[in-house]
Amino acid sequence: MRIPAPEHFGSRLRSPAVAARVGVWLGAAFGICFLTGLVSHYAQLPTHPIPFPTAPSWGYRLTQGLHVTSGMAAIPLLLVKLWSVYPRLFERVDLGAGRRLLLVALERGSIAVLVASAIFQLVTGLLNAAQWYPWTTFSFRPTHYAIGWVTIGALVLHIAVKLPIIRDVLTRNIDATVHDRPSAVEQGTLSRRGLVRTALAASAVAVLATAGSTVPLLRKVSVLGVRSGDGPAGVPINKSAAAAGVEQTAIDPAYTLRILQDGQEVAALTLDDLRTLPQQTEDLPIACVEGWSATGTWGGVRVKDVLAAAGLAADRDVAVVSLQESGAFRSSILPANFAADDRTLLALDLSGEPLDIDHGYPCRVIAPNRPGVLQTKWVASMEVST
Numbered sequence: 489m490r491i492p493a494p495e496h497f498g499s500r501l502r503s504p505a506v507a508a509r510v511g512v513w514l515g516a517a518f519g520i521c522f523l524t525g526l527v528s529h530y531a532q533l534p535t536h537p538i539p540f541p542t543a544p545s546w547g548y549r550l551t552q553g554l555h556v557t558s559g560m561a562a563i564p565l566l567l568v569k570l571w572s573v574y575p576r577l578f579e580r581v582d583l584g585a586g587r588r589l590l591l592v593a594l595e596r597g598s599i600a601v602l603v604a605s606a607i608f609q610l611v612t613g614l615l616n617a618a619q620w621y622p623w624t625t626f627s628f629r630p631t632h633y634a635i636g637w638v639t640i641g642a643l644v645l646h647i648a649v650k651l652p653i654i655r656d657v658l659t660r661n662i663d664a665t666v667h668d669r670p671s672a673v674e675q676g677t678l679s680r681r682g683l684v685r686t687a688l689a690a691s692a693v694a695v696l697a698t699a700g701s702t703v704p705l706l707r708k709v710s711v712l713g714v715r716s717g718d719g720p721a722g723v724p725i726n727k728s729a730a731a732a733g734v735e736q737t738a739i740d741p742a743y744t745l746r747i748l749q750d751g752q753e754v755a756a757l758t759l760d761d762l763r764t765l766p767q768q769t770e771d772l773p774i775a776c777v778e779g780w781s782a783t784g785t786w787g788g789v790r791v792k793d794v795l796a797a798a799g800l801a802a803d804r805d806v807a808v809v810s811l812q813e814s815g816a817f818r819s820s821i822l823p824a825n826f827a828a829d830d831r832t833l834l835a836l837d838l839s840g841e842p843l844d845i846d847h848g849y850p851c852r853v854i855a856p857n858r859p860g861v862l863q864t865k866w867v868a869s870m871e872v873s874t
């Protein structure tokens with residue numbers, strides 16, 4: 489088998505003029521994805537050097553919707569961009585003196601890192617949004633976060649290295665032949681402009697196919713956004729009571745919510761006790777890290793009122809633990825500013841009805857601007873440390 493050389497690739501479509509134009513959109517998608525990813529990561533840290541805000545209540549819904557959607561938008565763009573530059577992979581470089589060797593190694597190495605990390609991010613993100621977790625050897629969030637930095641670093645380096653060419657081709661007509669391979673010839677009927685438009689159209693389709701999981705109006709066209717609107721009271725179910733192994737414990741008539749302070753139980757509240765406390769209603773979204781979100785009308789007791797009923801002030805972080813006995817999402821930390829917020833509820837009702845067991849009966853956490861993964865269901869205890 490013969491290794492191909494760039495001149496074996498004829499199509500004029502494979503040109504820096506195309507790569508740069510698709511690259512502008514791809515860069516924007518990666519930029520949005522990176523920044524919103526930082527927000528999501530920070531929101532999920534157990535402690536916050538700078539408190540994560542509780543307002544606006546829809547903030548995380550917006551940033552995480554953008555995160556998943558911009559990642560989806562990037563997939564077709566990356567494929568077209570890789571296709572357009574792929575012949576360069578086979579370029580033989582005249583290495584010459586040592587300094588040139590170093591430069592070439594750096595350029596190629598940074599592109600290898602960029603391509604590998606970008607593909608890793610899009611594939612793991614896509615699988616996560618599809619709720620398919622084939623990985624058992626690494627945990628998603630820290631890995632996706634770390635590789636996110638690698639990707640953005642390699643991207644900034646790549647743009648800096650290519651800036652002269654990028655500027656040159658973007659200021660010229662897309663059909664100008666500067667920077668083209670000499671072998672590039674017109675083939676077929678698709679024009680460069682047509683290819684760029686096709687890439688953008690494919691990207692728009694990817695957006696529409698995903699965005700319906702957060703934007704109710706798009707639900708019908710969102711073939712990938714299957715989750716929104718499903719589930720009891722129109723709110724999707726992430727993990728069912730059966731999957732969490734709480735079918736018995738959640739409906740146990742002897743259920744009490746345990747309130748602890750430094751490991752000591754200070755109160756045990758029955759469901760009736762919780763119903764006797766002042767009730768609040770709040771419209772708040774569940775915004776899953778996987779990108780889907782849905783607003784519910786939640787009824788229940790303010791967390792600060794629950795703590796007050798046990799004689800505790802809502803001025804510390806609260807550790808919330810579920811009846812669920814194992815699994816990564818069985819507990820969460822409710823930061824002090826969230827515990828103190830008037831809209832943060834220990835929800836008992838959704839849409840005026842007692843919570844469905846799959847939504848967290850007998851009670852669950854619902855707080856504004858909080859990642860769905862931290863909205864702990866089937867709450868067994870809340871603990872304050874002093």
Ligand SMILES: Nc1nc2c(c(=O)[nH]1)N[C@H]1C(S)=C(S)[C@@H](COP(=O)(O)O)O[C@H]1N2
Nearest residue numbers: 724725726727776810817847860861863865
């Ligand atoms: N105990 C427990 N609470 C949980 C989870 C879980 O697996 N176990 N999943 C979380 C995630 S990832 C999300 S998005 C929300 C979804 O809530 P819902 O199923 O009521 O829509 O619940 C959260 N609370």
Ligand SMILES: [Mo]
Nearest residue numbers: 776777860861
């Ligand atoms: Mo989630």
